[in-house]
Amino acid sequence: MIDPRAVSGCVRCGTCRSVCPVFQETGWESSGARGKMLVLKSMTEGANLDSGCRDSLGTCTTCALCTQICPAAVRPTGLIEEGRRDLVLANVTRQEHRRLNRNLLRYGNTFGDGRDRLGWLGEEKEMLPKSADFVYFAGCVNSYRYPETAKKTFQILSRFSVTAMPKEMCCGSPLLRTGFDAGFLREANLEQMEAMGARAIITGCAGCYTALKGYGGLEVYSVPEFLNQRLEELDIQPLDLTVCYHDPCHLGRHQGVYDPPRRILEAICSLVEMKASREKARCCGGGGGVRAAYPELSQKIARRRLLDVPAEADAIVTACPLCVRNLRDAGGNAIDLIDLVSRALPPSL
Amino acid sequence: MDLASDLADIVGERLSCSSAELYCYSCDASQVRGRPEYVVRPKDRDEVSRIMALAFEKRVPVTPRGAGTGLAGGAVPLKGGIVLDLSSMDRILEIDCSCRQVLVEPGVVRDRLNLALLPSGLFFPPDPGSSAMCSIGGLLANNGSGMHCVKYGTTRDYALDLEIVLADGSVIHTGSQVLKSSAGYDLTRLFIGSEGTLGVITAARLSVVPLPKARRLVLAAFRSPEEAGLAVNRVLSAGIVPAACEILDRTTVEVLHRCDPHLALPTADLILFEADGEPTAVLDEAARIEEVCLQSAISIDTASEAAEMEEVWAARRLVGAAVSRLxxxxxxxxxxxxxxxxxxxxxxxxxxxxxxxxxxxxxxxxxxxxxxxxxxxxxxxxxxxxxxxxxxxxxxxxxxxxxxxLGGTVSAEHGVGRARSSYMRLQWGGALDVMRAIKRALDPRGILNPGKLDLGSGTDCDTADAGAGL
The missing domain is CATH 3.30.70.2740 (Alpha-Beta Plaits)
Structure with missing residues (x-):
């Protein structure tokens, strides 16, 4: 349920207009964070839940730039997700999001892919330690779209007593962001963690990172955090490259992880900042279910993000496969941090 | 054809009648409410002209709107009809460095204009707290100003020429590129602050000024806001013209500390003075301000680093909305x-x-x-x-x-809109009748932003007892 008091905290000053990536593309008031707050207010007043409400709330990437900048300390991102839950209960949802929900219920991954989720492990799957201090959580996008990244990540992490979940399921992020229930995924993953006696979980996906942190009681690391703590042990060989770093919204603004990926990149090559970075980093447009249900909008946001890339950067490095995917689709030379790390390691690895 | 079809013929997909959209355009940042029937987002003057001609013919109210950051209901459609969202008309058409002029569309956001001017060493001084999102059109329609108007004046002082679409769709210019003219009525000043009740601003030629070479901030803390006010009187009486002179009372400073605990402001009633200009003159002026304030201030600090000053000004700009943090x-x-x-x-x-x-x-x-x-x-x-x-x-x-x-005004820079329209007679007396006569002459059918500024009597759409209120 939407909290009317939290919604009424918005004073409609419009500060969020200056940063909302969706508003910048569409120009419609209902698409911006302030408009979404008004739509939420209308819902608390009993407005008819129609496609207008759905498309207003549905087009939030959950980038949280509005939350970051709001002078009244309102948190539109979380409130929008509450509104989406109400819309799901009223069955006012986009077909693409319903499909996503079905895929997850049936296959445990967003793509509805029936193949083995640990296929990226190849024959190593059979030798997977049954227990370890740390568990690598690959996530849906790396498992099914970037299996090489998942494999490279695991190979590097394997040096530090890391194993993988035998029956990893989606973290639940796509459902949580779009207003559906993700409890069954959480339970499935937590059960395995317990059975494996693992101390902590490590993920290379920003969306998974936020979702896993939301499980509660779980020690969660992002791959950049985990590797940054072990940088000395990695024997990095510097590369003659200049890169910029794109802060994934769910790693940066949502979780405050800004420095670890930068420390790793600085150890490998030259790092230049994007025009907007860290707390002010613009969104890639991929999150919040926008890529799935509003692909044109998602790509417009990504193309605008690419304008922030400094001319001297050879590549855009990021730490989220969804960001990689959306920025690549928009024409950007985006790579995962782990791709760069693996290139900078001695051949023996 | 119905009005929606006619409007769609003009603006295509930039028309909305969806309930969610109409709700979003039913308010600004004030407590005033009014629901439109149509929202259109024209992309150029010709579309605005065609929309106005249509509305004039059909006698449909039209409420112009910029970024919707107004605080008096000026952009709220009290009588329904069409909201004309001008924020998509956001092109900077010309920057003329030699004449120090710019030509802009009304949807240009104030900060974006100054970002574009930065390489030329020029700037547009009016700087309301909403500078990051408010539009030039809204600033003109409300004669907005901000923190530096003590020295630099208000938006009115920078407008040379406005392109206006009148109620019937015809287009006029109120000025030209010349810096002074004694030919005829000053229509530019008439339209500035008219809050969309006389015409729709579709372009503006503005003068801009050189950026100061140096700035210095003097923060003087006082025991009470009244003591602070008296200190300001003494500074101004001493012939000093600060670039900015802002008061933040103790409660405001507490709010700012909630927003940023590291903000270097003493918890007291504060005056922020800014001196700007040539470096030596700035040092001299700041020293004179300190000297005058020393008589009653409990502490005085100065800042001259750009980052340090910007931190204080950025906090000041957003304080209006930050009170919830308390x-x-x-x-x-x-x-x-x-x-x-x-x-x-x-x-x-x-x-x-x-x-x-x-x-x-x-x-x-x-x-x-x-x-x-x-x-x-x-x-x-x-x-x-x-x-x-x-x-x-x-x-x-x-x-x-x-x-x-005290001989003042109910609005110094936010406008009257609907929120303060009931004070117009009290503030203006018989002059309100002159304003009403002007309104009737320019908008005989009363379709332009009806229900605002108490201009109502005698027109079709506008009546004094406008529906939605506080």
């Missing part, structure tokens, strides 16, 4: 928030506002442009407590009356 149950409501009095009367106004706030039992932040006699009062209430909301409205009423009693 108490999450309370929301700031924009009523009685923009009164202005002669500068010498500011300390009296501050005392009266404090008494009114205490009488009502409603806490108030007091901040604003003390150097030009403009006090912002932020009353914060629990919106679910109807009695408290009513007390806040009554307090706002008393603040308006106090300002008028």
């Amino acid at each position: 108490d999450p149950k309370k929301t700031r409501i924009y009523v009685g928030e923009d009164v202005g009095v002669p500068v010498g009367m500011m300390h009296v106004l501050i005392r009266r506002v404090q008494e009114i706030s205490e009488d009502a039992g409603i806490p108030a932040m007091k901040y604003g442009h003390i150097g030009d006699g403009n006090l912002h009062v932020a009353l914060f209430v629990d919106l679910s407590d109807e009695a408290e909301v009513e007390r806040a409205k009554l307090a706002a009423h008393r603040i308006h009356l106090a300002a008028l009693d």
Whole structure:
């Protein structure tokens, strides 16, 4: 349920207009964070839940730039997700999001892919330690779209007593962001963690990172955090490259992880900042279910993000496969941090 | 054909009649509400002209709107009809460095204009707290100003020529590129501050000025806001013209500390003076300000590093909306928030506002442009407590009356809109009839932003008892 008091905290000053990536593309008031707050207010007043409400709330990437900048300390991102839950209960949802929900219920991954989720492990799957201090959580996008990244990540992490979940399921992020229930995924993953006696979980996906942190009681690391703590042990060989770093919204603004990926990149090559970075980093447009249900909008946001890339950067490095995917689709030379790390390691690895 | 089809013929997909969209355009940042029937987002003057001609023919109200950051309901469609969202007309058409002029469309955001001017070493001085999102069109329509108008004046002082679409769709220019003219009425000034009741601004030629070479901030802390006000009087009387002269009372400073605990501001009633210009002149002026303030200040600090000063100004810009941080149950409501009095009367106004706030039992932040006699009062209430909301409205009423009693105005820079229209007769007396005559001459069918500024009688759409109110 939407909290009317939290919604009424918005004073409609419009500060969020200056940063909302969706508003910048569409120009419609209902698409911006302030408009979404008004739509939420209308819902608390009993407005008819129609496609207008759905498309207003549905087009939030959950980038949280509005939350970051709001002078009244309102948190539109979380409130929008509450509104989406109400819309799901009223069955006012986009077909693409319903499909996503079905895929997850049936296959445990967003793509509805029936193949083995640990296929990226190849024959190593059979030798997977049954227990370890740390568990690598690959996530849906790396498992099914970037299996090489998942494999490279695991190979590097394997040096530090890391194993993988035998029956990893989606973290639940796509459902949580779009207003559906993700409890069954959480339970499935937590059960395995317990059975494996693992101390902590490590993920290379920003969306998974936020979702896993939301499980509660779980020690969660992002791959950049985990590797940054072990940088000395990695024997990095510097590369003659200049890169910029794109802060994934769910790693940066949502979780405050800004420095670890930068420390790793600085150890490998030259790092230049994007025009907007860290707390002010613009969104890639991929999150919040926008890529799935509003692909044109998602790509417009990504193309605008690419304008922030400094001319001297050879590549855009990021730490989220969804960001990689959306920025690549928009024409950007985006790579995962782990791709760069693996290139900078001695051949023996 | 119905009106929606006619409008779609003009703007295509930039028309919306969806309930969610109409709700979003039913308010600005004030407490005024009014639901439109159509929202259109024209992309150029010709579309605006065609929309106005259509509305004129069909006698449909049209409410122009910029970024919707107004605080008096100026962009709220009280009589339904069409909201004309001009924020998509956002091109900077010309930057003429040699003549120090720019030509812009109304949807250009103020900060974006100054970003574009930065390489030329020029800037457009009016700088309201909403500079990051407010549009030039809104600034012109409300004669907005901001923190540096004590030295640089208001938006009115920078407008050379406006392109206006009149109520019937015809287009006029109110000025030209010349810096001065003694030919005929000053229509540019007539349209500035007219809040979309006389025509729609579709382009503006503005003068811009060189950026100062140096700036210095003097933060003087006082025991009470009245002492602070008296210190400002002494500074101005000494012949000093600061670039900015802002008051932040103790409550406001507490709010700023909630936003940023590291902010280097003493918890007291503060005056922020800014000196700008040539480096040596700035040092001299700042020293003179310090000297005058030393008589009564409890502490004085200075800052000259750009980052340090920007931190203070950025916090100041957003303070109006930040009050919720003091108490999450309370929301700031924009009523009685923009009164202005002669500068010498500011300390009296501050005392009266404090008494009114205490009488009502409603806490108030007091901040604003003390150097030009403009006090912002932020009353914060629990919106679910109807009695408290009513007390806040009554307090706002008393603040308006106090300002008028001191020879002031109910709005110094936010505009009248609907929120303050009931004070127009009290403030203007017979001059309101002249304004009404002008309104009837330019908008005989009363389709332009009806229900605002108490201009109503005698027109089709506009009546004095406009529907939605506080």
